[in-house]
Every structure is written in structure tokens, then in C-alpha cells.
Amino acid sequence: MSTRLAILCPGQGGQHPAMFDLARTDPQASALLDNCLSVARLGIPLQEILADNDLLFSNRMAQPLIVAAAMATWEAIRHDVPAPALVAGYSIGEVAAYGVAGALAAVDTVALAVSRARLMDGCMKTMPEQALVAISGLSYRAAAPVLQQCGFHLAIATGEDTFIAGGSARLLVELQRLIPGSGGHLTVLPVAVASHTPCMAPAVAPFAEALGRHRLADPAIPVLSGISAEQVFRADKAISHLSRQIAEPIRWADCMDACAEAGVTVALELGPGAALSRMLHARHPQIECRAVAEFRSIGGVKTWLTRHFD
Structure with a gap:
């Protein structure tokens, strides 16, 4: 080769x-x-x-x-x-x-x-506070209802059970509470704009x-x-x-x-x-x-x- x-x-x-x-x-x-x-x-x-x-x-x-x-x-x-x-x-x-x-x-x-x-x-003028989060241990399909509930969208698909999502920082605390309850792990990324959403x-x-x-x-x-x-x-x-x-x-x-x-x-x-x-x-x-x-x-x-x- x-x-x-x-x-x-x-x-x-x-x-x-x-x-x-x-x-x-x-x-x-x-x-x-x-x-x-x-x-x-x-x-x-x-x-x-x-x-x-x-x-x-x-x-x-x-x-x-x-x-x-x-x-x-x-x-x-x-x-x-x-x-x-x-x-x-x-x-x-x-x-x-x-x-x-x-x-x-x-x-x-x-x-x-x-x-x-x-x-x-x-x-940011229309949505002043935004956030990007990395989610692992959970497929996007499984997480979609929780993301939708919190106003977050798929931003980057990195694997079968890893992805990045973005949305309003106003509901970030709720997302941080719900994702672990669904079996996933969430990390807030040091990016203040919801890119690719x-x-x-x-x-x-x-x-x-x-x-x-x-x-x-x-x-x-x-x-x-x-x-x-x-x-x-x-x-x-x-x-x-x-x-x-x-x-x-x-x-x-x-x-x-x-x-x-x-x-x-x-x-x-x-x-x-x-x-x-x-x-x-x-x-x-x-x-x-x-x-x-x-x-x-x-x-x-x-x-x-x-x-x-x-």
C-alpha cells in the first residue's frame, strides 16, 4: 500500500x-x-x-x-x-x-x-449567553429528548457515544442535571458561542x-x-x-x-x-x-x- x-x-x-x-x-x-x-x-x-x-x-x-x-x-x-x-x-x-x-x-x-x-x-445579540458542552457515554439519539427539552442542538458528532452540543447557557444547569440521569457525562467547553447550531x-x-x-x-x-x-x-x-x-x-x-x-x-x-x-x-x-x-x-x-x- x-x-x-x-x-x-x-x-x-x-x-x-x-x-x-x-x-x-x-x-x-x-x-x-x-x-x-x-x-x-x-x-x-x-x-x-x-x-x-x-x-x-x-x-x-x-x-x-x-x-x-x-x-x-x-x-x-x-x-x-x-x-x-x-x-x-x-x-x-x-x-x-x-x-x-x-x-x-x-x-x-x-x-x-x-x-x-x-x-x-x-x-449573541439574539441569544446573549450561549454554551458548548461535550457529552460522552450516550448516543445523540438517546440524548436528543433531553437536549430538546433544554434548547440544545447537536454541534459536532465525534463518535457513536460522544458528541458536542450547543445552546442557551440559561438552561445549562438543567442540562447538567439531566444528562447524568440519562447515563451520560457532560463537560462544559471553554467556548462561549454555540457553534454549528x-x-x-x-x-x-x-x-x-x-x-x-x-x-x-x-x-x-x-x-x-x-x-x-x-x-x-x-x-x-x-x-x-x-x-x-x-x-x-x-x-x-x-x-x-x-x-x-x-x-x-x-x-x-x-x-x-x-x-x-x-x-x-x-x-x-x-x-x-x-x-x-x-x-x-x-x-x-x-x-x-x-x-x-x-
């Missing part, structure tokens, strides 16, 4: 103060990162954001920073690794995936992340317009659609799916299966964090999975990949 590489681009949750340190060791990646951060117009010194979890995990800061980290890391390794067979991104990571796939310039991916965060934050519907059309303004091109590498797990080859389909995923559930379990079905044998997560590579390896142990965050140097990443492609 020939070796086939997948690049994974993470969503929110893995941010940390040292999330740019590895990319900074590469001069080209560091210069690209500076350009990306300039486009992000954070309004607060980066070191202050990195030192403050409330800022680092705020939607407005998190989305462009995560995309900037992915793009800078990819810049550090892309000239010395085999061409990926496909790219997959989780939530905001799907925007970064189109940057990795050559459909967007790095600075444009960050600019789109800024627009996406702003539009999603704007949805109908709560975000007002952001869909404006974000599609933003994608059009940035002239998203056909990807040179197929990108998995989060909402369908299909391989996307055309810009028009990318615009439709990228905008819709703001308010529609992400089928991440299906995306992981699609990697296996496409013959992927090696997967590298760009970071920050290592959640996607761990999920993929747990579901498909035959795929060699690592995250850049697990290495001490960019050279170590390249050596690991070279070993699998020799």
Missing part, C-alpha cells in the same frame, strides 16, 4: 501560551506569522493575550490565532514533506484547511477567521459573501467538508459548505472514516493541541497519527514524516 498523508487543522480548545514557539524557530514561518497577526488586528499585545486565558479562549481572539498558528506551522514544514492526499479541518480549522490546500493565501485565511468570529459574536444562522449568508470577496480558489488538494465528509475540489462548493458549517452540525466521525476510506496511512495535526490526531488514531489505529505539538523541533516533525515516506 502506498503512503498517503492527511493534514489535520484543529479547532478551538488547544490554545496555550507557547502555541507559536515552534513555528517561531523557522525564519520563513516566523515572518508569515507576523504578517498573519498584523492582519488579525487583535488590538491587544500578543503576549498579553497568551498570558490571559479569558482572552486566549475568547472567540474573537481564538479563531484568528488558531488559524495563524496552523498556517505558520504549515509554512515551516510544507517544502520538505510529501504532498498531502487530503486536508481536514475541525470547526475553524476548516478555514485553515483551505489555506493549507492552496485555495487561500495565509493572510486571507486569517482575515476570514476574523470575519467569521465577528459574525458569530454578532449572533441554528443559533449561528444569521452569520451564514454574510460569511459566504466574505468568502466570495476573498476570491477563494479551487483547492489544489481535496478538503473534507465538515458537514458532509465529502472531498471538496471546487471553490463554489467550498464557499457553500464553509459558510453553512457555522450553523450546521460537523460530522467529524464521518470525516475520520473518510480519511481511512481515502487510504490515508499517515496523519499530521498542525496544532495547537493534539486532540484530532488522538481521535483519529483511536478510531482508526492503522493510521499513524502525530501532532506537531508532540515534537520538540520542526526538524523532528520532518524526520518523522520522512521515515514514513522513505
Whole structure:
């Protein structure tokens, strides 16, 4: 079997103060990162954001920073690794995936992340307090009546008995009481917007317009659609799916299966964090999975990949 590489681009949750340190060791990646951060117009010194979890995990800061980290890391390794067979991104990571796939310039991916965060934050005007929760030990179908009772919706399907749901924080206490009674375990995530649920519907059309303004091109590498797990080859389909995923559930379990079905044998997560590579390896142990965050140097990443492609 020939070796086939997948690049994974993470969503929110893995941010940390040292999330740019590895990319900074590469001069080209560091210069690209500076350009990306300039486009992000954070309004607060980066070191202050990195030192403050409330800022680092705020939607407005998190989305462009995560995309900037992915793009800078990819810049550090892309000239010395085999061409990926496909790219997959989780939530905001799907925007970064189109940057990795050559459909967007790095600075444009960050600019789109800024627009996406702003539009999603704007949805808070109709529902000021929102929440995302991870539920395990319970299938979505079994949990659906409780979720409906509490005004929560499926946001991301990650496995047969694991998923993420979003809704109004006003009924979160009730959901925390009912889910354990149904046999599940609930964890509140450090995300204040109910991404990938109908709560975000007002952001869909404006974000599609933003994608059009940035002239998203056909990807040179197929990108998995989060909402369908299909391989996307055309810009028009990318615009439709990228905008819709703001308010529609992400089928991440299906995306992981699609990697296996496409013959992927090696997967590298760009970071920050290592959640996607761990999920993929747990579901498909035959795929060699690592995250850049697990290495001490960019050279170590390249050596690991070279070993699998020799």
C-alpha cells in the first residue's frame, strides 16, 4: 500500500501560551506569522493575550490565532514533506484547511477567521449567553429528548457515544442535571458561542459573501467538508459548505472514516493541541497519527514524516 498523508487543522480548545514557539524557530514561518497577526488586528499585545486565558479562549481572539498558528506551522514544514492526499479541518480549522490546500493565501485565511468570529459574536445579540458542552457515554439519539427539552442542538458528532452540543447557557444547569440521569457525562467547553447550531444562522449568508470577496480558489488538494465528509475540489462548493458549517452540525466521525476510506496511512495535526490526531488514531489505529505539538523541533516533525515516506 502506498503512503498517503492527511493534514489535520484543529479547532478551538488547544490554545496555550507557547502555541507559536515552534513555528517561531523557522525564519520563513516566523515572518508569515507576523504578517498573519498584523492582519488579525487583535488590538491587544500578543503576549498579553497568551498570558490571559479569558482572552486566549475568547472567540474573537481564538479563531484568528488558531488559524495563524496552523498556517505558520504549515509554512515551516510544507517544502520538505510529501504532498498531502487530503486536508481536514475541525470547526475553524476548516478555514485553515483551505489555506493549507492552496485555495487561500495565509493572510486571507486569517482575515476570514476574523470575519467569521465577528459574525458569530454578532449572533449573541439574539441569544446573549450561549454554551458548548461535550457529552460522552450516550448516543445523540438517546440524548436528543433531553437536549430538546433544554434548547440544545447537536454541534459536532465525534463518535457513536460522544458528541458536542450547543445552546442557551440559561438552561445549562438543567442540562447538567439531566444528562447524568440519562447515563451520560457532560463537560462544559471553554467556548462561549454555540457553534454549528441554528443559533449561528444569521452569520451564514454574510460569511459566504466574505468568502466570495476573498476570491477563494479551487483547492489544489481535496478538503473534507465538515458537514458532509465529502472531498471538496471546487471553490463554489467550498464557499457553500464553509459558510453553512457555522450553523450546521460537523460530522467529524464521518470525516475520520473518510480519511481511512481515502487510504490515508499517515496523519499530521498542525496544532495547537493534539486532540484530532488522538481521535483519529483511536478510531482508526492503522493510521499513524502525530501532532506537531508532540515534537520538540520542526526538524523532528520532518524526520518523522520522512521515515514514513522513505
